[in-house]
Structures are given as structure tokens and as C-alpha cells.
Amino acid sequence: MLMIHCQPDAETQQKAGLAISFDDHFIDEWFALRPMFNQYGAKVTFFITCPDSLSADEVAKLRQLQSDGHEIGFHGTIHGKSTELIIAGPDEYKKIELTPGMSNMAKAGFKPTSYAHPGGNHNEQVDSVLRANGFKILRDVSISKRKFKGFQMYALAPRLMPWIYYSFDNERIVDALLIDEDAGLTTVAMNEALAKATSTNKALMLFGHEPLYGKPKNGEYGFYVPFLEKILREAKRQNLKFYTMSELPEIN
Numbered sequence: 470m471l472m473i474h475c476q477p478d479a480e481t482q483q484k485a486g487l488a489i490s491f492d493d494h495f496i497d498e499w500f501a502l503r504p505m506f507n508q509y510g511a512k513v514t515f516f517i518t519c520p521d522s523l524s525a526d527e528v529a530k531l532r533q534l535q536s537d538g539h540e541i542g543f544h545g546t547i548h549g550k551s552t553e554l555i556i557a558g559p560d561e562y563k564k565i566e567l568t569p570g571m572s573n574m575a576k577a578g579f580k581p582t583s584y585a586h587p588g589g590n591h592n593e594q595v596d597s598v599l600r601a602n603g604f605k606i607l608r609d610v611s612i613s614k615r616k617f618k619g620f621q622m623y624a625l626a627p628r629l630m631p632w633i634y635y636s637f638d639n640e641r642i643v644d645a646l647l648i649d650e651d652a653g654l655t656t657v658a659m660n661e662a663l664a665k666a667t668s669t670n671k672a673l674m675l676f677g678h679e680p681l682y683g684k685p686k687n688g689e690y691g692f693y694v695p696f697l698e699k700i701l702r703e704a705k706r707q708n709l710k711f712y713t714m715s716e717l718p719e720i721n
């Protein structure tokens with residue numbers, strides 16, 4: 470049999486990139502970042518936790534973000550502890566955490582295909598229920614800084630955390646690195662982490678919560694917007710591609 474070998478296309482072989490996601494319900498605050506996303510050509514994923522309904526204004530904003538090329542994913546109805554909810558059985562877990570929020574999303578015209586585990590809490594049974602309900606990719610949480618009894622024990626350089634890189638192996642259960650202020654990441658560490666995505670032809674996965682313009686106060690948890698902008702600028706400088714979460718397992 471004659472085999473025809475096509476010359477690999479240099480363009481399609483270059484996959485190195487960045488997949489950024491944002492969790493919870495900071496829809497107004499994320500929407501305010503639109504000009505910055507547009508400036509750097511960044512496509513990101515918003516994981517919405519959706520306890521009751523979305524307001525008309527929130528729906529309009531999410532639709533605009535979606536039509537900009539961003540993805541709208543799901544982050545649970547009650548942001549519960551799935552490993553505890555699942556003890557009552559898969560149906561009970563679905564009834565509490567998945568069905569109400571997903572039906573609110575559907576009413577608003579969204580059909581999320583990616584899921585971020587609330588609090589990074591999950592197990593195999595939870596994952597299998599989520600997969601059976603149509604989620605193509607499940608995102609967990611990874612943090613570089615570890616504290617023990619209030620003391621910082623170690624801060625692992627992100628470039629030394631292979632699990633926060635997507636290898637384009639169709640993996641559907643992934644970890645993203647927290648970029649919130651309390652993760653204590655530096656610009657140097659992030660530039661090195663991005664350089665590693667380039668040199669290994671992988672996608673670095675990052676996530677954060679509320680966009681902040683100063684140090685967190687009054688229980689705020691989120692990332693410093695100028696820090697995110699430095700990441701986007703460096704990603705653009707290194708010619709990294711931007712991926713939404715559901716795109717990752719689709720790329721061969």
C-alpha cells in the first residue's frame with residue numbers, strides 16, 4: 470500500500486499557549502477587562518457559579534464576552550463540597566449542584582461544556598457524573614505557595630509544576646495555577662513559566678477570581694489586574710496562543 474506522508478505544517482505544529490480562566494460570579498468586574506483582553510487578543514474562560522438566576526444585565530455581558538470569543542463554563546449551583554454532596558448519591562449531587570444552575574444557564578442561552586470544581590474539591594465519582602453530563606474538561610486548582618500553621622513552607626516555581634501545563638494529549642481532567650494575590654507569584658516566575666510553555670510547546674493553565682486594583686481588603690480574593698496584564702503582554706511577546714478550556718482537549 471502506498472503511504473503518502475504529508476509535510477507537517479509548521480504553523481499547525483506550533484501549539485504553545487496559555488489557557489486562563491476566572492471563577493465565581495464577578496461578571497461586572499470581568500466585563501471591565503474587555504478592552505485589555507481585546508488589546509492582547511486574549512481568549513479566556515469564565516466559570517460561573519450560578520445560585521439562582523442571572524440578571525438581564527449579566528446575561529448581556531456574558532453574551533458579549535462569548536461573542537468576543539471567550540468561553541462561558543460552569544462552576545456549580547451552590548459552590549458546594551462535591552465529595553460530601555456525592556455521598557447522598559449521584560442523583561442527589563446532580564439535583565443540588567448541577568441541575569438548577571445549568572437550567573439557569575440554559576434559560577440565559579448558555580450551554581457550558583467545561584466545569585471548574587468549586588474549591589478544587591472532587592473525586593472520581595464526581596468526575597464521572599460531570600463527564601456523563603456533557604462536560605468535556607474538568608478543571609482543578611493548583612497553588613504554588615503552601616503554608617503550614619501560618620508559616621510559609623515552600624513556594625514551588627510554576628515552571629517546575631508539570632501538571633499546570635497541557636500537553637495536548639486530550640486529557641480531560643486538568644489543574645490550573647492560581648494567580649490571585651495570596652498565591653504570592655512574581656513576574657519573573659510567570660515569565661519563566663510562559664517561556665517553558667514556549668520551549669515545550671504546551672499550554673500553561675492559570676486561573677483567578679476577582680480583578681483587583683490594589684491589595685485585597687475586607688475578605689476580597691482575587692488577582693492584581695496589572696499582574697494579569699504583564700502575563701498577557703509577555704504571552705503576546707512570546708507569540709503564545711490563547712485557548713479556552715473546552716478547546717484544549719479538541720486539539721490534536
Ligand SMILES: [Zn+2]
Nearest residue numbers: 492493587588
Ligand atoms: Zn469558586
